[in-house]
Amino acid sequence: MAVNVKVGLIGPLDMLKFKNMSKVREDYIQAAPANEITADYPINKKAKLLHPDYQKLVIAEIIDHPEAASKTYIFKAKNGGPLAYFRAGQYISLKMKIGESFVSRPYSICSSPKEALEGTLAITVQSKADGFAADYFLANAAVGDEFTASGPQGNFYYEDLRDAKSVIALAGGSGITPFLSMAKAIADGTEDFNLTILFGNRTEDSILFKEELEELAASCDKIKILHVLSDEEKECYEHGFITADLIKRLAPEEYSVFVCGPRAMYRFLESELPKLELPEKYIRREIMGVAKDISEIPGYPEGAAGKCFTLTIRQGPNEYTIPASSEESILVAIERAGIVAPSRCRAGECGWCRSKVISGDYFAPEENESRRYSDRVTDNIHPCVTFPVGDMVIEVPAEYT
Amino acid sequence: MNKHVDIVVVGAGNAGLSAALHCATEGKKVLLIEQHNLPGGCATSFVRGRFEFEPSLHELCDIGTEDDPGEIRQMMNDYGVKVDWRQVPDCFRIISKYTDGTPMDVSMPFGVENFIDKMEYYVPGSRPKMEEYFELLNEIMAGTAYISSSNGHADSEVLKKEYPNLLRTGAYPVKKVWDAMKIPKKCQDIMSTYWGYLGIDMERMAFIHYCNMFMKYVAKAAYIPAHTSHEISNAMIERFRELGGEVWYNCRAEEFLFNGDRLCGVRTTSGIIECDYVLANINPDIIYAKMMPKELIPEREKKLSTARNHNYSARMYTVYVGLNKSAEELGIKDYCIFLAGTSDSAVEYKNLLGGYKKNDFTIFLCSNIVNPDASPAGTSVGFFTSMGGPEEWSRLKTEKYVKYKNLYAKKFIRMLKEQAGIDIEPYIEEVCVATPWTFARYLGTPEGSVYGYETADWDGMMARMMMLSSDYPIKGLRPIGAAGPRGDGYSSAYVCGRLMARLALKDLREEGG
Numbered sequence: 001m002a003v004n005v006k007v008g009l010i011g012p013l014d015m016l017k018f019k020n021m022s023k024v025r026e027d028y029i030q031a032a033p034a035n036e037i038t039a040d041y042p043i044n045k046k047a048k049l050l051h052p053d054y055q056k057l058v059i060a061e062i063i064d065h066p067e068a069a070s071k072t073y074i075f076k077a078k079n080g081g082p083l084a085y086f087r088a089g090q091y092i093s094l095k096m097k098i099g100e101s102f103v104s105r106p107y108s109i110c111s112s113p114k115e116a117l118e119g120t121l122a123i124t125v126q127s128k129a130d131g132f133a134a135d136y137f138l139a140n141a142a143v144g145d146e147f148t149a150s151g152p153q154g155n156f157y158y159e160d161l162r163d164a165k166s167v168i169a170l171a172g173g174s175g176i177t178p179f180l181s182m183a184k185a186i187a188d189g190t191e192d193f194n195l196t197i198l199f200g201n202r203t204e205d206s207i208l209f210k211e212e213l214e215e216l217a218a219s220c221d222k223i224k225i226l227h228v229l230s231d232e233e234k235e236c237y238e239h240g241f242i243t244a245d246l247i248k249r250l251a252p253e254e255y256s257v258f259v260c261g262p263r264a265m266y267r268f269l270e271s272e273l274p275k276l277e278l279p280e281k282y283i284r285r286e287i288m289g290v291a292k293d294i295s296e297i298p299g300y301p302e303g304a305a306g307k308c309f310t311l312t313i314r315q316g317p318n319e320y321t322i323p324a325s326s327e328e329s330i331l332v333a334i335e336r337a338g339i340v341a342p343s344r345c346r347a348g349e350c351g352w353c354r355s356k357v358i359s360g361d362y363f364a365p366e367e368n369e370s371r372r373y374s375d376r377v378t379d380n381i382h383p384c385v386t387f388p389v390g391d392m393v394i395e396v397p398a399e400y401t
Numbered sequence: 402m403n404k405h406v407d408i409v410v411v412g413a414g415n416a417g418l419s420a421a422l423h424c425a426t427e428g429k430k431v432l433l434i435e436q437h438n439l440p441g442g443c444a445t446s447f448v449r450g451r452f453e454f455e456p457s458l459h460e461l462c463d464i465g466t467e468d469d470p471g472e473i474r475q476m477m478n479d480y481g482v483k484v485d486w487r488q489v490p491d492c493f494r495i496i497s498k499y500t501d502g503t504p505m506d507v508s509m510p511f512g513v514e515n516f517i518d519k520m521e522y523y524v525p526g527s528r529p530k531m532e533e534y535f536e537l538l539n540e541i542m543a544g545t546a547y548i549s550s551s552n553g554h555a556d557s558e559v560l561k562k563e564y565p566n567l568l569r570t571g572a573y574p575v576k577k578v579w580d581a582m583k584i585p586k587k588c589q590d591i592m593s594t595y596w597g598y599l600g601i602d603m604e605r606m607a608f609i610h611y612c613n614m615f616m617k618y619v620a621k622a623a624y625i626p627a628h629t630s631h632e633i634s635n636a637m638i639e640r641f642r643e644l645g646g647e648v649w650y651n652c653r654a655e656e657f658l659f660n661g662d663r664l665c666g667v668r669t670t671s672g673i674i675e676c677d678y679v680l681a682n683i684n685p686d687i688i689y690a691k692m693m694p695k696e697l698i699p700e701r702e703k704k705l706s707t708a709r710n711h712n713y714s715a716r717m718y719t720v721y722v723g724l725n726k727s728a729e730e731l732g733i734k735d736y737c738i739f740l741a742g743t744s745d746s747a748v749e750y751k752n753l754l755g756g757y758k759k760n761d762f763t764i765f766l767c768s769n770i771v772n773p774d775a776s777p778a779g780t781s782v783g784f785f786t787s788m789g790g791p792e793e794w795s796r797l798k799t800e801k802y803v804k805y806k807n808l809y810a811k812k813f814i815r816m817l818k819e820q821a822g823i824d825i826e827p828y829i830e831e832v833c834v835a836t837p838w839t840f841a842r843y844l845g846t847p848e849g850s851v852y853g854y855e856t857a858d859w860d861g862m863m864a865r866m867m868m869l870s871s872d873y874p875i876k877g878l879r880p881i882g883a884a885g886p887r888g889d890g891y892s893s894a895y896v897c898g899r900l901m902a903r904l905a906l907k908d909l910r911e912e913g914g
Contacts, residue, residue, distance in 0.1 A: 034703035039690035281830035397650035
């Protein structure tokens with residue numbers, strides 16, 4: 001049976017209608033006025049404010065915390081106005097020029113999201129044993145200095161679609177900063193969950209934001225703070241480390257555990273947290289940088305340690321030949337050479353430094369592996385957690401500045 | 402000295418990748434620049450915890466089998482691009498209501514015979530009409546292929562002789578043709594399901610456009626790559642590099658440069674690039690408003706933009722979930738479930754544009770049904786897609802953003818539980834919600850839209866195809882992508898990219914370049 005479809009009353013007119021489609025369209029176009037073409041979209045503008053390519057910041061105030069070898073830096077937008085809104089717990093990647101190097105460091109935001117809309121944003125920087133950038137920043141950054149930072153980044157925040165209504169926060173030292181932001185956000189009504197902070201420090205004197213945290217806890221019954229001192233036994237303080245037993249003692253029926261602190265604390269918790277018998281979804285860790293001694297990591301190629309290699313870096317129209325130590329990540333080699341390259345989390349997670357290996361061998365530790373499946377197959381790497389084990393040719397994206 | 406190449410492709414989205422590959426295959430020196438740090442645009446992926454998420458691709462049509470390849474598989478073969486394609490088991494399951502108000506829960510299979518059989522099961526007595534319908538679809542497919550191959554110069558005598566039913570039905574909307582053919586109402590309701598893939602309801606979508614997509618899915622089945630659409634984009638980039646193509650990431654085109662009225666280069670965030678031609682994966686409104694001298698914009702282009710009136714169709718809204726139970730444990734059996742308050746697409750489209758309260762439409766996909774290894778053992782990964790109008794997302798205040806987007810997520814998670822009996826809420830280990838703001842951020846498209854312009858009424862796909870020679874008046878510059886003649890969707894974008902690249906090379910030959 002041959003199909004013979006008629007839609008209109010008379011078949012041949014349909015044919016004409018088909019042939020006329022161009023004419024109908026042309027008539028429609030010609031009937032429209034030739035207005036000036038615009039492309040200003042509120043949605044795009046709001047998206048840009050929420051996720052800027054970068055933020056130009058200026059230091060407005062510095063607060064010293066000598067007890068914790070730290071300083072809090074309060075920034076304002078260079079051109080005034082609000083800063084990018086964020087989710088309490090997120091970080092910014094702060095760019096610095098140190099000597100001839102362009103480096104970045106991720107710092108958790110310790111102010112509240114509301115304050116960002118009011119035009120300020122704070123981070124706290126602590127002096128570390130081998131903290132090259134932190135120490136430079138602590139010694140040199142002054143009120144009025146200008147910096148470029150990323151927009152707010154990271155996935156370490158409370159998410160009511162996923163997390164339990166109560167969060168037990170495990171903080172060590174300067175790892176308190178994201179939780180300070182969360183507590184402020186709860187206190188001002190931006191966030192709505194119960195936050196119990198177990199804050200580990202060596203001694204009572206070295207506790208960062210002690211008064212501020214206690215004031216927040218006193219002002220809002222959703223926030224609780226418990227100090228745990230490792231080197232001192234004092235009344236009203238827990239003594240020792242943050243253990244599973246301590247968490248169980250404080251925990252409600254349903255809870256999530258959030259962890260942010262130094263590497264040693266993560267190592268200790270590796271044997272403690274399983275005792276809680278929580279599904280993995282209820283344990284969230286802030287990202288941790290790459291291991292200090294890469295050659296200790298299982299799987300590190302034999303004979304690669306202690307060497308120096310040559311990297312050819314292609315970036316847009318430019319090509320650089322630079323030295324690289326086997327001990328340092330490819331990103332560090334790029335920064336040392338004074339090349340402005342993308343980086344944010346410096347822990348493999350965010351993928352902002354994603355680059356393409358054209359040739360050469362490398363080592364990417366499994367504990368920092370967050371690459372996409374097909375990126376691993378096609379030699380796309382995250383240079384912040386990838387180490388050269390021979391001479392390499394790499395294509396690196398530009399960075400927006 | 403400025404860099405000089407033959408062709409700059411701006412934007413490594415699906416159309417850009419395809420255009421770049423075509424030009425490189427033809428021996429041109431091509432530079433592909435991309436504002437993000439990876440290729441793909443929508444065709445990408447992201448990692449959260451132990452999950453890698455597919456951001457946009459539901460299923461790709463026109464892949465076909467290795468022995469009987471569809472247009473897209475053939476195109477990838479021609480380019481030399483290798484992708485691990487995995488066939489989706491069924492067309493779709495839809496849980497909704499027929500337009501007569503009775504409940505609908507149907508699963509439709511691939512293959513014309515199977516489809517007709519299943520339709521007869523759900524709508525007894527529909528077989529003769531459905532057979533007639535598919536006969537018509539075959540003719541329309543063949544006719545469309547002929548028109549596409551003619552680059553806007555189809556011979557009307559050939560059309561009249563070979564494809565008379567195409568001429569008789571092509572200018573009408575889907576609903577009109579269905580009614581004229583007396584397709585049973587329940588069959589119409591079931592076959593409307595795919596409307597959201599093109600972003601236009603059945604009362605305004607050109608029959609020819611819908612047929613093409615519908616037939617490509619039903620007859621040739623649907624596929625997804627084994628490891629998210631980032632796998633496709635990466636495979637295309639790898640091949641492009643092999644062919645000598647150059648890629649610059651984190652590089653944004655800021656302005657097109659002209660010598661008189663002919664394009665001669667692009668100013669980018671990485672410097673000026675001189676070139677003979679630009680294929681720009683950018684919506685024309687943005688090009689004309691922000692990226693080139695006003696005096697070079699022809700009157701007709703201004704009229705065209707005014708006529709289109711910033712009508713970019715619906716905006717996407719998605720919720721990505723990584724679950725700490727397997728699909729089997731959660732009772733997920735279907736790859737693709739449409740949950741819709743009504744099967745009347747015109748009513749549904751209006752509801753969607755009406756905002757949170759009226760929106761009762763979402764599509765839930767679970768990748769593990771197609772590829773068990775889409776996430777680690779004992780887990781599953783999936784996403785909800787819905788659409789919304791621009792108003793609610795234009796008005797929304799920044800400080801209300803998270804609460805508002807999560808309201809949608811909760812609604813869809815509840816719908817899946819209540820309508821399909823699948824409760825994922827306690828098992829969400831990772832979750833991410835993308836809104837028009839998110840799409841605007843990553844794609845830079847107007848209002849975060851992914852559909853280009855509505856392909857409806859006077860501005861349908863066929864009318865655009867027939868007017869290729871008058872729609873692209875800027876010398877040395879062609880916009881490509883969803884706003885192009887083929888409309889939105891992965892396969893349309895790949896086809897559009899190649900078509901525009903062919904036309905660009907033809908322009909260059911005619912200029913004697």
